[in-house]
Amino acid sequence: MKKALIIGLSGFNLGDEAIAVASYVELKKKYDEVSVTTVNPGTLEKYGIPEVILSRKSISSWRNIFREIKSANTVYIGGGSLIQDKLGIGLLTGVLSFFLQMVILSKILSKNVRTLPIGADELKTKTGKIYAKIATRILGEINLRDEESSDNVKRLASNKTNVYADPAYLLKTSEHIEKNNRILVSLVYENIDFTTLKKINDSLISALKSKENDIYYIAMEKREEDELSLYKKLNIPENKILTPNTIYEAIREIRSSKILIAMRLHALILGHGHTPLLGISRTTKTAAFCKEGHVPYFDLTDLPSELEKVIPVMINRSLSDFEIQKKAASEKTRLANSFFDDN
The missing domain is CATH 3.40.50.11930 (Rossmann fold)
Known part of the structure; x- marks a missing residue:
């Protein structure tokens, strides 16, 4: 055996x-x-x-x-x-x-x-x-x-x-996922100054809040001290916070959204090729993903002075480059498969 x-x-x-x-x-x-x-x-x-x-x-x-x-x-x-x-x-x-x-x-x-x-x-x-x-x-x-x-x-x-590529690229769901009107946001509290995160969130709300946009937040970390604590501190209403219990629930929430704006690497990976993405880089791994995946992003260490004006421009770029993102995600999926073929 x-x-x-x-x-x-x-x-x-x-x-x-x-x-x-x-x-x-x-x-x-x-x-x-x-x-x-x-x-x-x-x-x-x-x-x-x-x-x-x-x-x-x-x-x-x-x-x-x-x-x-x-x-x-x-x-x-x-x-x-x-x-x-x-x-x-x-x-x-x-x-x-x-x-x-x-x-x-x-x-x-x-x-x-x-x-x-x-x-x-x-x-x-x-x-x-x-x-x-x-x-x-x-x-x-x-x-x-x-x-x-x-x-x-x-x-x-x-x-x-x-x-190769991250194995998470190989996760599939058998069901068809319908798109909704949500803009989904994934933030991280770990080792990041709250003032910076508040500025980002305020800029997102200022740039995107409208009748056409429904902003929700997803917690990829189950421990209370990270996303859930941050969202509470940012005064996000509880009914706007998604807390998936399984990875397949997270996939459904991410891939059904019309746009994903994320700091969490695996939120981006699970959405790559399925939903237009905007990355927020806090580490080299996120920046590396965005560069290889043709995903527009901004860096926490160098935030634009008028972030609320930059965000819509970057989202439009992501929407226009979505087919390129899909091709990049397809190549990543091929590489992830290659690992298990080779090993």
């Missing part, structure tokens, strides 16, 4: 959930048994996916992970931005140390270990660079989701890098 283990951090963020679900669906075509780690019990169970509970501070969880790796033929680590240090880094904190630990443990157990197509940021700390060099050296070959991630890895090590 062939068994695969996917080691990731799904649990609270719908982007991580999208990667886990899409990867499980694809790998089940090749393996008899596939299990997936989660930091929040029940997250993947609702999709019928066998869960392995991950708690980095629990000895019993480490024992369980050890057994799961030992029993697997192939270990897939990812996805998301695993090579990054902007959210902190320590022995038991930060995603990069988690990535390194899983790579080392899999190699100690002599397993065939691969990364799902992951993101790699430009690292800012000495510890981050050391951890990344060790992990990439052990792997020898690394799979990445965009060219910018590949360039960042090559600056650190001489690894062979394979550029």
Whole structure:
């Protein structure tokens, strides 16, 4: 019996959930048994996916992970931005140390270990660079989701890098999705000044509020301290806040909207080619996506002085370039499929 283990951090963020679900669906075509780690019990169970509970501070969880790796033929680590240090880094904190630990443990157990197509940021700390060099050296070959991630890895090590696309591109729904009159907004509170976010939201409302436009907000993060806390602070009415429970609910909300304006990377990925997009870049991963996906965007570090006047211009550009966005999304879907064909 062939068994695969996917080691990731799904649990609270719908982007991580999208990667886990899409990867499980694809790998089940090749393996008899596939299990997936989660930091929040029940997250993947609702999709019928066998869960392995991950708690980095629990000895019993480490024992369980050890057994799961030992029993697997192939270990897939990812996805998301695993090579990054902007959210902190320590022995038991930060995603990069988690990535390194899983790579080392899999190699100690002599397993065939691969990364799902992951993101790699430009690292800012000495510890981050050391951890990344060790992990990439052990792997020898690394799979990445965009060219910018590949360039960042090559600056650190001489690894062979394979550029594919995020597995979330492969998520499908069987139903036909009708378009509505909503403009859907996805904001992020994580490590961003509230004044900046309020300026963006005020500009969006000023630019788009009309009888023809119905503005809604989607929470891609389930924890109260992020989007839900931000939307409350921005005084968004509760009936204008969408809180999808599953990734398929999120897909329906995103793809039924007439326009998506988003900071969350996976909101953009799930809408790419289905809904005209306007990106708000807070990290290199969002900027890289927008450049490769032909999506107009503005950067948090360089907001236009008259943002409310710029927004309609950028939306019109997105509408006129929608066919180009669809072609770019089709190519990304092909690359995501190629990963599972090759691995």
